[in-house]
Amino acid sequence: MTARPPGYGSRVTEETTFGSLTIAYDDRVLRPREWTTAQSDWAAELAATVPPGPILELCAGAGQIGLLAVAGTDRRLVCVDASDVACDFARANASAAGLAQRVEVRQARLENALASDEAYPLVIADPPWVLRTETGQFPEDPLLAIDGGDDGLDVARACLRVIRQHLAPGGSAVLQLGTTEQATRLEHDEGLDTGDLRLVEARRFPRGALVRIDRA
Structure with a gap:
């Protein structure tokens, strides 16, 4: 167990290993x-090849994916x-990883x-x-952390709107989905096979899928 972030009352805070990091969370946050x-x-x-600038993580939860990416x-x-709650854990996990000076957490x-003029070369x-x-x-997962709507893509589409507005030229986004079939639907429904924003690769895993979206 780890020390609880301030204000967490009697909730039990757990820890798990996530790559090289130790991540704290409780039952109100999706388990890493x-x-x-x-x-x-x-x-x-991708961070080694995209233009300079900060990385943006959307739907960050306890922050583990973005923190490991920038570590x-x-x-x-x-x-x-x-x-x-997720933002409090993301801040605590950034601090525990020695990354607090490079990490900003926004509850929103x-x-x-984001401000209209913000641009990021890499979005997670x-x-x-x-x-x-x-x-x-x-049943063990917080409903808001897993409910993607009727086809599982409601929040993914909202993330894509942010990516359209804020991904810098020459930048890339890595989006997590449930299946490569969802990736195909998103590609066709959102026009990611035309224009300057393209779905360039999808990778299937036993428990989900990842897609890479590039901006020309």
Whole structure:
């Protein structure tokens, strides 16, 4: 166990290993999934090639994916989540990792989180992607952290709107989804096969999928 972040009352704070980091969370925050270190690793690889600037993480939760992505770089990280609990954990985890000076955590809805002139060369997004009719299969998970709407893509589409507005030229985004079929639907529905924003690669994993979106 780890010391609880301030204000966490009698809740039990747990710890888990996430790559090279130790991440704290409780039952109000989605438990870090080991497989999602692949999203951090992919983002870290891209960080070596995209233009200079900070990394943006959307639907950050306890912050583990973004924190692991920047841990081996000198880039700053901006984490966004609507949950005050998740934001408190993201701040505590950044501090525990020795990254507090490079990490800004913003509690906000996606549509309100960024100023109109902010641009990021790399965006990480981990939206809920479980179909609403299937959320009952995961009773241990906070509903708001997994409910992706009727087709599982409601929040992913909201993340994509932010990516359209704020991904810098020559930049990349790594978006987590449930399946590559969801990736295909998102690509077709959102026009990611035309224009300057393209879905360039999808990777399937046993428990989810990752897609890379590039801006020309």
